Amino acid sequence: MGAALKRDLPQAHRSDEDALAALLNLVGGDMEACNDTILARMDSPVTLIPELATHIIAAGGKRLRPLLTLATSRLCGYPGDRGGKRHIQLAACVEFIHTATLLHDDVVDASDLRRGSASANAVFGSKAAVLVGDFLFARAFQLMVEDGSQEVLAILSRAAATIAEGEVLQLTTQNDLSTSEANYLNVVEGKTAALFAAACEVSGVVAECSARLTRALGNFGRSLGIAFQLVDDALDYAADQNTLGKVVGDDFREGKITLPVLIAHAGADETERRFWQRTVERLEQKPDDLRQALALIEKHHAIERTLDRAAQFAHSAKRALSEFPESELREALWNAADYTVCRAR
Amino acid sequence: MGAALKRDLPQAHRSDEDALAALLNLVGGDMEACNDTILARMDSPVTLIPELATHIIAAGGKRLRPLLTLATSRLCGYPGDRGGKRHIQLAACVEFIHTATLLHDDVVDASDLRRGSASANAVFGSKAAVLVGDFLFARAFQLMVEDGSQEVLAILSRAAATIAEGEVLQLTTQNDLSTSEANYLNVVEGKTAALFAAACEVSGVVAECSARLTRALGNFGRSLGIAFQLVDDALDYAADQNTLGKVVGDDFREGKITLPVLIAHAGADETERRFWQRTVERLEQKPDDLRQALALIEKHHAIERTLDRAAQFAHSAKRALSEFPESELREALWNAADYTVCRAR
Numbered sequence: 001m002g003a004a005l006k007r008d009l010p011q012a013h014r015s016d017e018d019a020l021a022a023l024l025n026l027v028g029g030d031m032e033a034c035n036d037t038i039l040a041r042m043d044s045p046v047t048l049i050p051e052l053a054t055h056i057i058a059a060g061g062k063r064l065r066p067l068l069t070l071a072t073s074r075l076c077g078y079p080g081d082r083g084g085k086r087h088i089q090l091a092a093c094v095e096f097i098h099t100a101t102l103l104h105d106d107v108v109d110a111s112d113l114r115r116g117s118a119s120a121n122a123v124f125g126s127k128a129a130v131l132v133g134d135f136l137f138a139r140a141f142q143l144m145v146e147d148g149s150q151e152v153l154a155i156l157s158r159a160a161a162t163i164a165e166g167e168v169l170q171l172t173t174q175n176d177l178s179t180s181e182a183n184y185l186n187v188v189e190g191k192t193a194a195l196f197a198a199a200c201e202v203s204g205v206v207a208e209c210s211a212r213l214t215r216a217l218g219n220f221g222r223s224l225g226i227a228f229q230l231v232d233d234a235l236d237y238a239a240d241q242n243t244l245g246k247v248v249g250d251d252f253r254e255g256k257i258t259l260p261v262l263i264a265h266a267g268a269d270e271t272e273r274r275f276w277q278r279t280v281e282r283l284e285q286k287p288d289d290l291r292q293a294l295a296l297i298e299k300h301h302a303i304e305r306t307l308d309r310a311a312q313f314a315h316s317a318k319r320a321l322s323e324f325p326e327s328e329l330r331e332a333l334w335n336a337a338d339y340t341v342c343r344a345r
Numbered sequence: 346m347g348a349a350l351k352r353d354l355p356q357a358h359r360s361d362e363d364a365l366a367a368l369l370n371l372v373g374g375d376m377e378a379c380n381d382t383i384l385a386r387m388d389s390p391v392t393l394i395p396e397l398a399t400h401i402i403a404a405g406g407k408r409l410r411p412l413l414t415l416a417t418s419r420l421c422g423y424p425g426d427r428g429g430k431r432h433i434q435l436a437a438c439v440e441f442i443h444t445a446t447l448l449h450d451d452v453v454d455a456s457d458l459r460r461g462s463a464s465a466n467a468v469f470g471s472k473a474a475v476l477v478g479d480f481l482f483a484r485a486f487q488l489m490v491e492d493g494s495q496e497v498l499a500i501l502s503r504a505a506a507t508i509a510e511g512e513v514l515q516l517t518t519q520n521d522l523s524t525s526e527a528n529y530l531n532v533v534e535g536k537t538a539a540l541f542a543a544a545c546e547v548s549g550v551v552a553e554c555s556a557r558l559t560r561a562l563g564n565f566g567r568s569l570g571i572a573f574q575l576v577d578d579a580l581d582y583a584a585d586q587n588t589l590g591k592v593v594g595d596d597f598r599e600g601k602i603t604l605p606v607l608i609a610h611a612g613a614d615e616t617e618r619r620f621w622q623r624t625v626e627r628l629e630q631k632p633d634d635l636r637q638a639l640a641l642i643e644k645h646h647a648i649e650r651t652l653d654r655a656a657q658f659a660h661s662a663k664r665a666l667s668e669f670p671e672s673e674l675r676e677a678l679w680n681a682a683d684y685t686v687c688r689a690r
Binding site: 163 | 452472479484516
């Protein structure tokens, strides 16, 4: 990432939050109600469960996925005058699925940091993190069962299976520089975009939209999710740790194959290829290797090109929204798609 | 466990299998159909998933839980002449939930053996075991969603949450000799009996039994599950590793608090109490400690007394069945309850 790009980060990051703040504003008290549901439903007589869950859920995070459920529901006119609460319960369900996968991700990656704080596995041990993840996953299913819609259940249970498939696929591409960009995108679609898509698609069901509009919501979520993950993967080679609560170089240290590395490797000369093989495939890393990796990423414009791809997906997301009539909410969702990418520019 | 008890094991174990064989016989081709469903539904384009799942699912195991679903369905007259297949799909669902918890258990316990063979985490790594467990869990939910019954969904999703609660509770009692027998039973009810109960209770729903009979099925499964786990915990201090594919002393080495230890500790003199504190609470174990633990377990008749408790629960299980009219199937389920305990006598 160029120095200019880096200088721009703090402001872009603020804009990102502005876009989300506008969305939050438009969903009124729904996010507060969703937070109440989350707190109430993560409770258990087994006190370690709410203790650990509070650590990861209540400690923050942007609540991006439940926000999408709440906002797209309203975009479709739900609950309108009927005062329904289904979107709130489903938003909580989506956040529980997300949190369960975060807990298991951190165990799998042996990460010590999450959102700038100690991860749950670092504080409570990886055993507890695995099992509380299972609890939250099961609780998510209870929430969707309570909704009672067969269609909602099909969407969310399929998404849960797809997420797990994406995570396993990611494991098999790890340390493998021959991973194709298509397979990398399969990983991203599974581990990230499937839940974004489901979070939006259920709104169409709850609001009794047409099949066409419900599909459009799913496409919006899927494209937005891919854009979001591409930016995340770019930030792993660029982010300011203090600003974003992310450790730069985590993916590099684990030998995770992401688009910035694939781009830099595709354009590499013989010496550079040997560098990537040693560091990312064989994980033989020396103290100065991350700096060298960042230099190669910059040399091949790998961040900019990753962000360009992200911008294409953000564009697709916006196009999917064009099926809906103009409204403040559509505008805010549109901006959220833009700022997903801008947070890194 | 006394020498006489140990000598009896091989034959008792055969009887156990005879009881299950009789049940298998009575469910006709249903178990084969269930196995076909299991194999078909654990498939995925992400090849590591069927590879790992085959390792744990196809490698055997008694299929006790799905067998209970199949047998109790028939006990209730399902499918009768209607040729329904719901019990087969739900039996597969139950086995998937069980397998997912096994995968996560082995990661949490860092076990290298499962059913006498290398565990999935030992062969494929614990990352893959966590994530494939998540996949099987999600796939189980897809299977139950396809069933379409709101009542079935409520029973199985509640069971999944209860299992996770039981597992977390077990984690908090680990290395804690002040655990009460009541709390130990809470762990057993959660981690084992909840799924046994759900596996039977769904049959009542599918067969459209009365609420009273459906509850009786749940009680049968719950009591049987508790008996089963108590015997399992007894065998951990008594089993012949070659016969049962279980490593003797696993629970001891991990400092897991089970009834045999609670009984031996309750009757311990000062020296013995210090032994348990050092080995099970502080996990400071020396090569000869397992032998000493087994001697103390025998001195306090802790195996026999654990099996007596198991027999009480097996009796409750049989009593729950008395709500049903006499039939070959009721007899076979009755015998299965008896032999659950006899396998260790």
